[in-house]
Amino acid sequence: MNSAQRPKRRWARWTALGTAAVLLAATGAFGIFYLQAQLDTVGKVDFATRMAIPPLAPSTTDADGTRRFDLAVQEGETRFLDGQATRTWGVNGTFLGPTIRAAKGEKVAFTVRNGVSEATSLHWHGMHLPADMDGGPHQTVEPGATWRPQWTISQQAATLWYHPHLHGKTANHVYRGVAGMFILDDERTAGLNLPDEYGVDDLPVIVQDRAFDGDNQFDETAPLLSTGGVFGDEILVNGTRGPFADVSTRLVRLRLLNASNARLYNFGFSDDRPFQLIGTDGGLLPKAWETTRLQLTPGERAEIVVAFAPGETVDLRSYPAGSDFNSRMNGAADRLDLVRFRAADSLRDGTEVPRNLGTAPDLAGAEIAQTRSFELNSRNINGARMDMNRIDFGVRVGSTEVWEVVNTNGYMHNFHVHDVQFQVLDVDGQAPPPHLSGWKDTVQLEPDRKHRLAMKFSDFTNPDVPYMYHCHLMLHEDEGMMGQFVVLREGEQVGKVSGHQHR
The missing domain is CATH 2.60.40.420 (Cupredoxins -  blue copper proteins)
Incomplete structure (x- = not known):
């Protein structure tokens, strides 16, 4: 959207006063907040600036x-x-x-x-x-x-x-x-014939939302009734507002990164064309998965390959990912234009998506040293908030564990573990969907569904310096939705955290 269309404050995107007055009479002020919680920028973005690489x-x-x-x-x-x-x-x-x-x-x-x-x-x-x-x-x-x-x-x-x-x-x-x-x-x-020329047919796509105040400064005020923190009404891709990218090849690899603080993106194209998901957080999938939509929560990454035809223009968008009350109040009902792709009249065509890509995760049949349970609720994990001086537990180097993680809130959380990539064994006892079939380090937690994650701890031990596990909605981790673990040698005991800051 251009500067004339951009509101000085986020709530200035409310509909006309006449509509608001009718709504107020019918449902009260709460109805106004509910109606205006949905943001729709489709068709309102100028796409006038070349996307920075x-x-x-x-x-x-x-x-x-x-x-x-x-x-x-x-x-x-x-x-x-x-x-x-x-x-x-x-x-x-x-x-x-x-x-x-x-x-x-x-x-x-x-x-x-x-x-x-x-x-x-x-x-x-x-x-x-x-x-x-x-x-x-x-x-x-x-x-x-x-x-x-x-x-x-x-x-x-x-x-x-x-x-x-x-x-x-x-x-x-x-x-x-x-x-x-x-x-x-x-x-x-x-050795694979994937698109791999950085900035040409292999593009970083770092997606962030931002809110600006009347002086063009970042505004971190969370919207009323938001549980996740700030949700901006401006989208930046690689730091570019209203970006376009010129395409010179038939196949283009997009490395999608949700680098927003709290917003979920449900990626898809404006004409609903299919694309190939080839990789997730920890690398390439065993085989590509064709889809038209892909959700990423903060911290998650995905590699996709999309095909273009000569001379065409198509937009990458984020589509609504939920319609209930909490989804609407936390940005998941929004429609957002992200990037416009403009294909040249003649496109090079020398790459492909191979039938076989990466190696499948292999922990499903491993010997499990321990199973741990984690419940995420409010800003707590297992009823406790982060304490910089508390090591919650130790794991043994060389061991494989299964972590059973459940979000018992009605609103969004995800779960990130430092140091390891994990295998999603199942979700509520069912095989994981295709987009969770590869190695992951961050996973969306749908409310009240148990996610069983298998992970192997290797190579590095230290009884006194912990790794983190936490929700990657950044306000949530800042407010305490985080814990600490250490990796131990055989016979070693959990130590004591000491200061490690660099001065």
């Missing part, structure tokens, strides 16, 4: 083969709207960060400099790595300080991401703009 992060290589990246979290201003620029944060720039790319087997090292006025962190979401390199709430970086994590990439090709994970401030720091994609490659995937 985050640059690949530069690196240097040491004599021993270690790849070194320099990342600086910094403050700045970004112009999203006509008029005053918006105060933002970013990594090596004013909003968002570069795409980090590395391959399985590579040793990577980072210099992370904190150039903002508050302590922050960078968490490598979806990465298997030592706990003290994870970038969670125990690895904060003070203003002016530097953090130097390093590890060896030991997992298959996948689309991951990075973002702050400072307890109590994650939502705020991500909302200001600190986030970026982290792409992993491997030899097997490189």
